[in-house]
Amino acid sequence: MKQKKFWNADKMVSIAAMIVSVGSLFVIIYQTNLIRTQQYASVLPYLTIGFERSDGQIRITLMNNGLGPAFIKDIRMQYEGQMHHKNMISLYREFFAENGIEIFTQGISVGEVITVNEKIVLIGVSEDLQSIHDFVEYLGSGDSAFAIEYASVYEERWEINDQTNVPVKLE
Structure with a gap:
């Protein structure tokens, strides 16, 4: 009986999807901070x-x-x-x-x-x-x-x- 490989296509696709989703989370957090900074600047009194x-x-x-x-x-x-x-x-x-x-x-x-x-x-x-x-x-x-x-x-x-x-x- 042939032993299954640990790194098959399904696992590689799953890991790649997780990496992309974690990267997307960081991008969303960064964009949220940019939007907050822009909101504060848009009502800045001087x-x-x-x-x-x-x-x-x-x-x-x-x-x-x-x-x-x-x-x-x-x-x-x-x-x-x-x-x-x-x-x-x-x-x-x-x-x-x-x-x-x-x-x-x-x-x-x-x-x-x-x-x-x-x-x-x-x-x-x-x-x-x-x-x-x-x-x-x-x-x-x-x-x-x-x-x-x-x-x-x-x-x-x-x-x-x-x-x-x-x-x-x-x-």
Whole structure:
């Protein structure tokens, strides 16, 4: 009686099918990660702080130049060595009133959403050249600083501050 060979055609086809299916599983996992990365990138908020001067006004603005909304999670302002977590409008009015500078602001608050291409005037002064001079001098004094923490739809978090103007991803 003739003994059967261990490596017959059926076994080779079966092993080849298993190798192909395991390879397909790895390709599917890789594609899923690519799709997830693309989804995250498709709603990426990118806040920038800008300075504008026109019509006798100087404004500090916050703009979302990204692809998705930015959810404001925290606002930290440092003034004369103390850290504050409050609404920016009341803090700016309080701080600048002490220095006799008239300002205008839209401000932002924790929980607010900044949509794509939305521009918010954080603070500005108008018309009076002395106010503009005092405002610029005050900003350059180093007495105040602020940082804004924001998140994407997928809860990825970044922080932007008035010193670097480049969002830093938080872990």
